[in-house]
Amino acid sequence: MKQLIKKVIPRQLIAEIKARYEKLDILMIRFFSKNGFLASIYYAFFSQQFYREHRSVLLGRVAYEASLNRITNSSILLRRNIHRIEKGLIMQPRREVFAEGYIRETVDCFKKAIASDSLCSSEKEWASDVLQKYFSVVSHTTVIENAKNTFLDATLDEATGNSVPYVHADLPTCPLDYDQLLTLFKRRRSVRWFEEKTVDMSLINKAVEAATYAPSACNRQPYEYHVVTDKNLASEVANCAMGTVGFAENIPCMIAIVGNLDAYPAERDRHIIYIDGALASMQLMLAFETLGLSSCSINWPDIELREKALMKKLKLAYHQRIVMLMAVGYAKPDGGIPFSQKKGSNLLVKEVK
Numbered sequence: 001m002k003q004l005i006k007k008v009i010p011r012q013l014i015a016e017i018k019a020r021y022e023k024l025d026i027l028m029i030r031f032f033s034k035n036g037f038l039a040s041i042y043y044a045f046f047s048q049q050f051y052r053e054h055r056s057v058l059l060g061r062v063a064y065e066a067s068l069n070r071i072t073n074s075s076i077l078l079r080r081n082i083h084r085i086e087k088g089l090i091m092q093p094r095r096e097v098f099a100e101g102y103i104r105e106t107v108d109c110f111k112k113a114i115a116s117d118s119l120c121s122s123e124k125e126w127a128s129d130v131l132q133k134y135f136s137v138v139s140h141t142t143v144i145e146n147a148k149n150t151f152l153d154a155t156l157d158e159a160t161g162n163s164v165p166y167v168h169a170d171l172p173t174c175p176l177d178y179d180q181l182l183t184l185f186k187r188r189r190s191v192r193w194f195e196e197k198t199v200d201m202s203l204i205n206k207a208v209e210a211a212t213y214a215p216s217a218c219n220r221q222p223y224e225y226h227v228v229t230d231k232n233l234a235s236e237v238a239n240c241a242m243g244t245v246g247f248a249e250n251i252p253c254m255i256a257i258v259g260n261l262d263a264y265p266a267e268r269d270r271h272i273i274y275i276d277g278a279l280a281s282m283q284l285m286l287a288f289e290t291l292g293l294s295s296c297s298i299n300w301p302d303i304e305l306r307e308k309a310l311m312k313k314l315k316l317a318y319h320q321r322i323v324m325l326m327a328v329g330y331a332k333p334d335g336g337i338p339f340s341q342k343k344g345s346n347l348l349v350k351e352v353k
């Protein structure tokens, strides 16, 4: 259709129409940005830019509700509540009664999880150990006593008691100093020219095991890495983005960092997939460096046609949102690296007094 319009209407006229439309749009956005209600009208009737986000957030909420009754390899509710209980356990001073408001739903979820073959064993063990610790220190109200009985009925036999809070002094000492860390950071540069060499999945998995130590809100880790190591498919995925022109065909492995909006019951948390996904991806890129691999973050634009195309290729559900893409491979030694000057702390740090 676009091509047909381009053939029939003279170029000059198309440019004029475009310029007039842009002017009108600027006038409209000045008006519709006056308050939240008008802004919603603008995005309901004059622009579809938030179309996918609105629907995927709603579908995420629907999927969250459904997930409460269906245990898969990970339970979002269990992860969040066990995390909250751990925070209660380390509170200074620790309260005599805590988590009373959600201990019932937590043990009910735990019971379902234990009965399920799907939930991964380390998550089961973590939940079991933390609940065991909780019931051993909390003062017992009726609600807590009843929850404890449900917990004892369901307790996991192979729980070790190891997956519980510990003190800072028990952490491993840091084997790196500032300069060594700085070298690793300097070594990670965006690489766009790769050797023709397949990236082994075992290396990807190893890097992901390190990335997983990144912080995430309520320890939900609401992201997945969708990995393509087939070169042709990797190029196809890379071509779905806009920022790979000229080097898409050269990429041996593409990773799509995908955020799961079914991790949240409320809209207010819809941005967390991007924060958690990005924090873990930074660690992933650094881990790749230590394994001899290089990477380049690739922007994922929120453009409906591209979203549809990649969603189909990666077989994603509508509530799964692509946070970013990442090209991975073995850097060509003679491949160029942009200098990419960095802003100094004098520009970035604003001391607040």
Ligand SMILES: Cc1cc2nc3c(=O)[nH]c(=O)nc-3n(C[C@H](O)[C@H](O)[C@H](O)COP(=O)(O)O)c2cc1C
Pocket: 188, 189, 190, 191, 192, 241, 242, 243, 244, 296, 297, 298, 299, 300, 324, 340
């Ligand atoms: C979110 C994000 C999106 C990016 N998108 C692209 C992209 O589409 N194409 C590209 O060639 N580089 C992309 N980059 C890489 C940046 O250009 C690069 O990180 C920046 O210029 C700094 O260079 P450095 O990574 O070597 O420090 C992206 C980086 C980030 C963090």
